[in-house]
Amino acid sequence: MFRWFEKRLDPFPAAEPTQPPKGFFAFCRHFTRGAEPYLIVVAILMALIAVTEVWLFAFLGNIVDWLSVQEKDSFLANEGLKLAAMAAVVVFGLPILVWLQSLIMHQTLLGNYPMRIRWLVHRYLIKQSMSYYQDEFPGRVATKLMQTALSVRQVVVSFIEVVNYIGVYFLAMFFIIGAADWRLILPLAGWIVIYAGLLYYFVPRLGTISKAQADARSIMTGRIVDSYTNIQTVKLFSHGNRETRFAREGMDDFLVTVHQQMRLVTKLYGFLYIINCLLLFSSAALAIGLWLNEAVSLGAVAVVIGLVLRLFGMSQMVMWQLTQLFEAIGTVQDGINSIAVSRTVEDTPQALPLKVSRGEIKFDQVAFHYGKESGVMDNLNLHIQPGEKVGIVGRSGAGKSTLVNLLLRFYDVQSGRILIDDQNISEVQQDTLREHIGMVTQDTSLLHRSVRDNILYGRPDATEEEVIQAARGARADEFIDDLSDHKGRSGYDAHVGERGVKLSGGQRQRIAIARVMLKDAPILILDEATSALDSEVETAIQENLYKLMSGKTVIAIAHRLSTIAAMDRLIVMDKGEVIEQGSHEQLLAQDGLYAKLWRRQSGGFLAEDL
Template identity: 65%
Template sequence: MFRWFEKRLEAFPSAEPSEPPKTLVAFCMHYTRGVWPWLAVMAVCTASIAVLEVSMYAFMGNVVDWLSNQSRETFIAQEGWKLALLAGVVLIVMPGIVLLDSLVIHQTLLSNYPMRIRWMVHRYVVRQSMTFFQDEFAGRISTKLMQTSLAVREAVMKLLDVLNYVIVYFSGTLIIAAAADLRLMVPFLIWLAAYIGLMWYFIPKLQVASKAQADSRSSMTGRIVDSYTNIATVKLFSHSKREENYAREGMEEFLSTAYTQMRMVTGFHVMLYAMNCLLLFSVSSIAIWLWLGSAISVGAVAVGIGLVLRLNGMSQWIMWEMSALFENIGTVEDGITSISLPRLVTDVPHAPELAVSAGAIRFEAIGFHYGKGAGVIDKLSLDIRPGEKIGLVGRSGAGKSTLVNLLLRFYDLESGRITIDGQDIAKVKQDSLREHIGMITQDTSLLHRSIRDNVLYGKPDASEELMRQAVQNAQAEAFIEAASDPKGRRGFDAHVGERGVKLSGGQRQRIAIARVMLKDAPILIMDEATSALDSEVEAAIQDNLYRLMQGKTVIAIAHRLSTIAALDRLVVMDKGRIVESGSHEELIAADGIYANLWARQSGGFLGLDDEQEAAE
């Protein structure tokens, strides 16, 4: 039975995620598609329970009157069938509805509903542009994803569950009071108006405070995660105290928002309790006065006072539920600011897969300025023949990495176009573009998974034999065999820690090289691919890298010019433009920028700029 209800709602819908709306109601509706049938079942069950519970009070009033007015000898004979009906409702109907309600809420909705939202949001966010992730803390994004998914669930379910229950219950209360005497209904109406006014005043303020608190919470978490992620830098510069203060600033900001919220909650709670006391006094006084005048029965007095006592407890519950509701609404609104953002880099409708037959790359008068209007790259044109191996040369800031990022379509061009085998990369699927490009970066970041998972990331369906061959070619066998982690996993099963922190820079780079060797893409980009390797390992791996380059179109970036001097062509960039192009010998003979850089190298590394060289 449990499993059947748990499988009624698909936790991982396969539909392609779309940009979520930016307004609260539309956002919640967007992530509630497919859930409505079960929310409707929950709402019907809740309304039924409320009707039956309030009816019980009316029936109990009748029981009191029967006991007061009838003899013990004839009571069962006259009222027995009514008592049997009540017993059936209490013993069978109500437990049955509560069982169905509980199964729908706890088995179908509470787990699957937020998981659907997490899945859909994650699938949308993970395809966001590089700019999105560069502008946010990773911890802050993940916190908002988790907070928002739970907050949408709570907001929608509380709205349907609590308000539905409250409306039905209050309506039933007013009807029962009016049935006894219209004058008995007056205190309930006044209390209801005051209660609505109280919520009308406090709830919007609580909503604003909750939104500020949710933002502070995600910021606080982001600060803490940032410290942990960069713990090596923190320790290297002995800045533990500074990081404590940095985290404390976030915590104090969060605490300030919590204080503001709790002050309002205290005011709400005290005023509500005073109203409940006035209601109890008023209803009791009017009921006794009406009974003294023979206007109502003893049962009506009991029902009126019983309903007040029930409302007293229920209004406290409603207060907290409504506070939680609007706290969740505030959290959702805060999440919308980070989640409901358009993707800056998107596939055109019905984009085809990229088909790489030769590997010819062409940059046609491209311009890109990171939205600044000028600088970085301007009207750059470059043709790379199929299978040609070129080296990009230039000081930091010349635009080399930007050029590579544009080829990978991490950003969209502001002018011009880039083609691969005549196909505009802006008009093909991004995933297919990157599937045909292998890249080894200087700043190698590994996934916090096993070494096997990290190597197979290049080609998940590769055989064990192919994977081990790639590892061997990358000269990574020895340290992998000796690897272990705190959970006792060894070799390829050992986990490497966050971003690969348990491995040295050279070890991480060799795994990255093995990963790209396994991918075996027709276009290869190497950005300081051997910068973290010592000379002995680099020499051992160089032959395998050259073999990897065979038959591929290669773009290599290196400050150590000796590593790229043997490539087919060297392209010298300066301030986003190509200023020289040719073989190593041709550029030396031209006695231009490249020749000057080559002559000024110390130990084979490219000087970064004149000011740094002067400082050295």
């Protein structure tokens, strides 16, 4: 039974997620699609339960009246059928409604609904542009994802519960109490006016503080995660105390919002209890006074006092639900700012898969400024022939990394075109573009998974033998067999830690090279691919890299000019333009910037301060 209800709402819909709208209600509606039928059924069941519970109080008044006026001998004969009907409602009807409502709420919605939101948000964010992640803490993004999913659920569920209790329960109470004597509803009417005034004053203020609290919580979490992520740097510079103070500042800011919230909550509940006590006193006094004047029956007195006592707990529950509702609203509004962000690099609806048959690359009058008015790259023209091995040289800030980022389409050019085999990369699917490009970077990052999984990232369908062969080609097999982790996994099954922290820089680099060897893409980018390796290992790997380069178009960036001197052509960049090109010997003969850089080599590396 439980499993059947758990399977009603798919937590992992296959449809491609689209950008969420930025309006609050539209945002919640966007992530509620598919769950509406179950939410409507829950709302109906909750309304039926509320009406039934109020009706029980009315029937209680009838029982009191019957017991006060009828004889014991004839009581069951006169009222037996009514009592049996009520017994059926109490024993069978109400439990069935509650069970059904609980099954749909807890099995179908409360677990699957927020997971569905997490799934859709994650799939949208995982394809966000690189610039998005350069502006956000990873921990902050993850926190927003988790908080927002739960808060959207809280908003929708609380809204349904509040509407039911206020719309159904209160109206039913008015009807039942007013049916006994219209004067009995006067204390309740006054209470509702004051209660609404409390809501009007306190709840929006709680919502404002909750929004600030959600943002402060994200900042606090982001600071803590940032310290843990960069723990090696923290320890290298002995800045544990500095990071503690940095986290403390975030915690202090968060605590300020918590104290502000708790002050309002204390005031709210204090005033609420005062008006509840005044309602109980005035309702009981009025009911008893009307009974003494024989205007109402004893049963009516019992109903009024019983409903008011029920209102004691219910009013606090409604207030708590409204408080949570506005807290959740604040969290959702804060999450919208991080989640409902358009992608700066997006595939067009007509985008086709990239087809690479030759590997020819053209930069045609490309301009890119990272959002600035000018600078970085204004008019780059570069033609790389199929299968050509090109080295990119230049001072820091010359545009080398920008050239690679544009080729990978981490950013879209502001003008001009980049063509691969005469296909404009802005008109092809991003995933297929990057499938055809293999890249080894200087700052190698590994996933916190097994060595095998990290190498398989290059080609997930590769065989075990192909994985081992790639590891051998990168000379990674020399250390993989000796690896182990805290859970006893060893060799290719050992996990490497977050970003590969359990491995040395050279070991991470070799795993990354093995990953690219396994990918075997027709276009290869090497950004200081062997910078973290010692000379002996580098020499051994260079031989395999040359084999890997065979038949591919290669772009190699290196500060150590000797590693790219044997390339087919060297491209010298400065201020986003190609200023020199040719072979190593030709560029030395020109006695230009390349020759100057070559002469200024220090230990084989490019002096960046020229």
